[in-house]
Amino acid sequence: MQRATLLVLLLLSCGRARSVPQEADTHAAAMPRPVPSPATGGSPATGGSPATGGSPATGGSPATTDAGLSEAAFVLVGGSVFGVGKQNLLVDHGQIVAVGVSATASERVVNVSGRYIVPGFIDSHVHLAYYPDGAAELAASGIVAVLDLAAPLSALSVDHAPLRVQNTGPMLTATLGYPLSSWGAAGYGLPVSSPAAAAAAVESLFKASVQAIKVPLTAAPTLDDASVRAIVSAAHKHGLKVYAHALDEKNAARAAADGVDVLAHTPTEALSPETLNAWRTRTVISTLGAFGNSAVALKNLRDLHERGARVLYGTDFGNTRETGVQSLEITALLSAGFDGASIVRAGTSVPAEFLGFTDLGSLEVGKRASFLVLVADPSLDPHTLSQPIAVYVDGLLVSAGL
Numbered sequence: 001m002q003r004a005t006l007l008v009l010l011l012l013s014c015g016r017a018r019s020v021p022q023e024a025d026t027h028a029a030a031m032p033r034p035v036p037s038p039a040t041g042g043s044p045a046t047g048g049s050p051a052t053g054g055s056p057a058t059g060g061s062p063a064t065t066d067a068g069l070s071e072a073a074f075v076l077v078g079g080s081v082f083g084v085g086k087q088n089l090l091v092d093h094g095q096i097v098a099v100g101v102s103a104t105a106s107e108r109v110v111n112v113s114g115r116y117i118v119p120g121f122i123d124s125h126v127h128l129a130y131y132p133d134g135a136a137e138l139a140a141s142g143i144v145a146v147l148d149l150a151a152p153l154s155a156l157s158v159d160h161a162p163l164r165v166q167n168t169g170p171m172l173t174a175t176l177g178y179p180l181s182s183w184g185a186a187g188y189g190l191p192v193s194s195p196a197a198a199a200a201a202v203e204s205l206f207k208a209s210v211q212a213i214k215v216p217l218t219a220a221p222t223l224d225d226a227s228v229r230a231i232v233s234a235a236h237k238h239g240l241k242v243y244a245h246a247l248d249e250k251n252a253a254r255a256a257a258d259g260v261d262v263l264a265h266t267p268t269e270a271l272s273p274e275t276l277n278a279w280r281t282r283t284v285i286s287t288l289g290a291f292g293n294s295a296v297a298l299k300n301l302r303d304l305h306e307r308g309a310r311v312l313y314g315t316d317f318g319n320t321r322e323t324g325v326q327s328l329e330i331t332a333l334l335s336a337g338f339d340g341a342s343i344v345r346a347g348t349s350v351p352a353e354f355l356g357f358t359d360l361g362s363l364e365v366g367k368r369a370s371f372l373v374l375v376a377d378p379s380l381d382p383h384t385l386s387q388p389i390a391v392y393v394d395g396l397l398v399s400a401g402l
């Protein structure tokens, strides 16, 4: 994909509010303006009425307008917002501060009439350390948060802002186990030789501030079941979920039996009905494109999805190199029976809730103003997700004209 470029001028038409209807406009559903607290960035959910906005009792700030907004505030006008409908969004302090408002003379207007707005995407399976330039490319192309599912300990301290990153650190694996003898020799795996050592390794990773634990379950040498159960027990004690690289029937089955929470990939070997059922109340990350989009994997994901398993969009980025919402993964998800809306949810609201990115995943009051502007309706044409015409992260335009 063409690399995103940082631009501050828009293809979109921006201008002062004089060009749009004012107070007496036709937005019958216009809502009262909230008055964010400048000190905190504000929870405008309860909002103040405009009549109280300048009252000394509410602590007005000289840095804000008389409506309580900063000079950076803008209204996104005329777009169809995924999960919300055709509503204007008022953006300030990097977040959505009101939905369904009409523009006033106080804020800049960004006209997105006829465009479609979706929340910034979350890729639940990446390896940033494997592709150091990738983080900036992701943020500029619409991926605003990721789960990095294996990296050396030294990578935990790297700041990838504005991209938001959760980490597992190194996989916990057997002595000489995957990936130590292949691509992960340089710190991507941490060998453990007993259940006690495995539990101790979880403790050390927790102290290193990881947000999840990863284990590879493969052909020998690999972790035994007692070690996997010790890892799951230690991780769950700290509220950490355990992700397994388990591509075949045997290892997907024992991952479930040992209490693992998430399949880090859709398995590429056919799963039995028993194993599919064992995973129906759990979670799987798609990564279909990274494994060649095989018919067997497509069937596994279709069967898991139909049984009710939670599906997260993920690409193995780092091993794969297509930035943005990957067209190959969209094609694969469509082949596995997903429709456009369910693809958007697998990359936005579902991982936001599952991973705990509580201020991402939807475009509601109080959520971050991180979103893609699209030319087509992603529910009908999900491939439009790979070609945003603008990307905003925390209320800032980070790319346009991709």
Ligand SMILES: [Zn+2]
Pocket (backbone or CB within 6 Å): 125, 126, 127, 149, 316, 319
């Ligand atoms: Zn991976």
